[in-house]
Amino acid sequence: MEKEQGLNLWMMESKTLFPIAKITKAFGFKGEVGLQPLIMQYDDYLFNKQLSIGLNEKSVKKVNIIKTSGSKKKKLLFSGLKSRDDARLIIGYYIFVNLSIGDPLNMISPKLIGARISDENNEYIGQLISMISHPGHDIYVVLANKRELLIPVVPEIV
Secondary structure (H helix, E strand, O other): OEEOOOOEEOOOOOEEEEEEEEEEEEEOOOOEEEEEEOOOOHHHHHOOOOEEEEOOOOOEEEEOEEEEEOOOOOEEEEOOOOOHHHHHHOOOOEEEEEEEOOOHHHHHOHHHOOOEEEOOOOOEEEEEEEEEOOOOOOEEEEEEOOEEEEEEOOOOOO
């Protein structure tokens, strides 16, 4: 169980793999790849966490970043990639980071859909049915008494 200020989210797992980007292109002779970010904060996680790549959470392999280039559209060279052909083989793979239960990204994990939402007094509010990505912050959509409540995912509330 994780408890933050305001709302309670009931979670089962202590660690989870979370996708932060998708590999979309192969570049150059050495096997650099281009990425499509899946979260706004992907830069923070890309260079500060252990990375894994794979088609899904069950088929991941740990990798290290050997080289980066580009600022807005990053190109990365991962350990184990030696050629453009190697890079082409991983197009469509996801880049995952291993999150601990206290990591803020867990607050927007798709695994939360269906979670029981309660207030700071542990009184039932409703069930999380969806999440909306918004430029300023993410939003929880909670089904409560046959109505949808929109709750901003900000530290003051969640």
